[in-house]
Amino acid sequence: MTKRNPLTPLKTYNAKATQAAILDAAEEEFAKHGLAAAHTEVIATKSGATKTMIYYYFQNKEGLYLAMLKRAFVERFQEIQAMNLDQLAPDIALEQFLHYFLSQLNKNPNLPMIMLYEAMQNQGKYHEEIEILEFYRLLSTILKGGVASGVFRPLDPQHMAVNLIGTCVFYFCAKENIKHLWEKKRLLGKEMLTQHQQEAIRFVLAGVRA
Amino acid sequence: MTKRNPLTPLKTYNAKATQAAILDAAEEEFAKHGLAAAHTEVIATKSGATKTMIYYYFQNKEGLYLAMLKRAFVERFQEIQAMNLDQLAPDIALEQFLHYFLSQLNKNPNLPMIMLYEAMQNQGKYHEEIEILEFYRLLSTILKGGVASGVFRPLDPQHMAVNLIGTCVFYFCAKENIKHLWEKKRLLGKEMLTQHQQEAIRFVLAGVRA
DNA sequence: GTCTATAACCTGATAGAC
DNA sequence: GTCTATCAGGTTATAGAC
Incomplete structure (x- = not known):
């Protein structure tokens, strides 16, 4: 049933x-579907591997989900931390944060949906593993500084x-509901992003x- | 297996x-889970009815889903249309829209998640049935008017x-990811809403x- | 209109060969 | 490391009685 996808052949065992x-x-x-509604069979076919390999490397579906989460989030958050935004003026820091964050989403439009599925469907079970709290706290700190210094409103x-x-993030998550607002524009095309x-x-x- | 919930008994056949x-x-x-990951068994138990009744009244799971969608959205959108916002000054119209829309969400915090699941998991299949495009178009029209009259920025x-x-809506959808930002506050409590x-x-x- | 029992199907996970 | 084949469990949906 599960066959290697001939379009993406794995040349050798690797x-x-x-x-x-x-x-x-x-x-x-x-x-697309969240942890609960995703099917390992589909993932196997898409990847050009087999279900067996998923269980071999990741133990079970949830193990794969967690590995996917970590890979998707942790390194990106570390890059934001490395920007040392707390050492810049709040308005500059916020603009740089927004620019970088939105660029990341443009590069991987799946991130917003993964994040929201983790909150909505998985009830934030792995919020610690993706360090999402630190992410919001960094942003809060910038905003707080801007209010204190008077560059931001109360x-x-x-x-x-x-x-x-x-x-x-909403633009990415709601794309299937809003895409008909624009005729002949691909929401994930370069221009629209x-x-x-x-x-x-x-x-x-x-x-x-x- | 499926028993009536004694806490919400249906007195007579109704x-x-x-x-x-x-x-x-x-x-x-x-x-909580979206169409694909929701279980009819859970819905039956929660409602105090049986699975059989779901299929009796709504044909199948998707029929129930669509009926739920329509009930949740259509009447609320009609109320917004009845406000005749297009006859008000754009800034007043926008403020009234926001106030009313957010009040609706506070009354039913499930709406944002239902809307996003329909877009994300169900790929916007029923966007026409919930008339979501008209919703965005009404809002766009208000904004366009405000830009034209100069009360809004370009x-x-x-x-x-x-x-x-x-x-x-994001606040409601991300609640399980962000709730730890606040100690001892219920995100869906009156104060926080x-x-x-x-x-x-x-x-x-x-x-x-x- | 409502219930119990069950059919039919699907999918996560494993066994065992190579 | 990878494959084929299969099991075990769970879920949608229906049959048939009341």
Whole structure:
């Protein structure tokens, strides 16, 4: 039943390549359906591997899910931390954060859905593993500093952090509901992604400025 | 296996009451897991009815899902249309829209998740049935008018409509990921919901103002 | 309209060969 | 490390009695 996909043949037996192919396929599939509704058979077929290999490398479906989560989030968060945003002026830090974060989403439009599925369907079970709290806290700190120094209007830093992330990610998550708003434009095409990035940044900066 | 829930007994055989109980339970369950991952058994138990009744009234799981969707969305959108927002000044119209929309979400915090599951997991299959495009178009029209009259800054009305809805709904969808940002506060408690409503309205109004 | 019991199917996971 | 074949368990949906 499960056959290698002839379009993406694995030339030789290669553990790393197989694992990477499975994780890539898992990212797509979990982003589409969430942990509970994703099917290992589909992931296997997409990756060009077999179900057996999934269980060989990742023990079970949830093990694969967690490995996928970690790969998708942890390294990206570390890159943001490495930007040392807390040492910049709050308005500059926020703009750089938004620019970088939205660029990351444009590169991997699956991330928003994976993040929301983890919250909605999986009830935030692995919120610690993806270090999402630190992510929001970093953003809150920037906002708090901006309010204190007067460059931002009075606002609640934590609510603002959440609402601002909502602005960035919703476009990706709701794409199948909103795509008919635009005729002949691919929502994940380069043109539209750039426009979303610009519009989101302008909206947020205008929304926090004093 | 499936037994009536003694806490919510149906006194006598009553078609309307049974259907309503099933739809209520379905709303909760579909909001938690989406169509594909929701279990009819759970819906039956929660509603105090049996699986058989679900199939009797709604043919199959997807029939129940669609009935739930329509009940949840259509009437609410009609209420927004009845507000005749297009006859008000754009800034007033937007503020009224936000206030009303966020009040609706506070009353039924399941709506954002149902909406996003329909887009993400169900690929927007029933976007026509829930008339979601009209919803965004109404909002776009208000924004466009505000830009034209100069009360709003230059912005793309469609992107802004999407980003703004994202700000309103994300809080509800991400709640299991963000709840640890606040100690000892229930995110769906009255206090926090009111605060979210205020913060979201202020953010959006500040973000569009010229 | 409602129930119990069960059919039919699907999918996560494993055994065992190579 | 990888494959084929299969099991075990769970879930949708229905049959038939009341």
